[in-house]
Amino acid sequence: MPTRLEKAIFTTHPPTYSLLNRLRDRSRRLYESAADKHQRERKTAEYLLLSLTNCGRTWLRVMLGRAMQLAYGIESVNLHDLFAFSERNPNLPSIKPMHEKYGQFGNTYQQHKVILLVRDPRDALVSRYYQHQKILPPDLNQYVLAGEDLSAYIQFYNDWQNYQDTTQAFLCVRYEDLKRDTLEELSRVVDFLELAIPPAILAEAIDFAAFNNMKKLEAEGSPDVRAGVLQGHRSPAQRKVRKGKVGGYREDLSAEAIDFLDRTISRELNPIYGYSH
DSSP, X not given: XXXXXXXXXXXXXXXXXXXXXXXXXXXHHHHOOHHHHHHHHHHHOSEEEEOOTTSSHHHHHHHHHHHHHHHHTOOSOOTTOHHHHHHHOTTSOOEEEEOOOTTTTSSOGGGSEEEEEEOOHHHHHHHHHHHSGGGSOSSHHHHHHHOHHHHHHHHHHHHHHHHGGGSSEEEEEEHHHHHHOHHHHHHHHHHHTTOOOOHHHHHXXXXXXXXXXXXXXXHHOOXXXXXXXXXXXXXXXXXXXXXXXTTTHHHHSOHHHHHHHHHHHHHHSOGGGSOOO
16 A cells, blocks of 8 residues: 655655655566565555456456556556556556455455455356366366366355455455446446546446457457456457356256356355355
């Protein structure tokens, strides 16, 4: 989280702050590993944006990054690296997006505000399979019926319903609601982050992160979205931006696998998410 001194320098003389920030970044690159950087950001972030894999986190990150870039005039920044925005402008919230199960870092969530992004586990599992099929069982239905990753999604969601009060503040966002009304849900996130971003800028950010443009960014690469997340060298079936469809799992799975997923979710997943029927 930015210090008062950093904010004061930025407010008094932005060029001086920018110079000091570049020197700090250069120094960190000399001694700080990727793991060290991750731990530092996770520990100091004001907000944690948490999800399991294949829940739309890349999409949300790009929308937020583009909105902050446009609203606050930040140039030459990796839109995907939300934490970097607070280092470029210390008046912006420090946001750490990550995959983290509850308790993975010793139940330290009382120090953070948490945005939990969830997606119907059935769609998330199918998306996960296609992206990582080289290391998963050779058959999609076999993978689903094994149930191991399904249990991980259910446990993750149930944990956060039980322990959300351990955070400073908590916001749950459903991928399906982002698809249904992207502007409304993105506005909820922006309000939670205490950012003042006009709806017109949010709409422009949404257009930038539209499905077809995200596919193009992944296929062709872009200086705006770096860090290897949208990896164009993958085959089309294995890319992160594949379908993005709500309920698309029914097009890919056998009747047996669908019935198994439906029954397990109805029996074990907290119904508050709306995925149990």
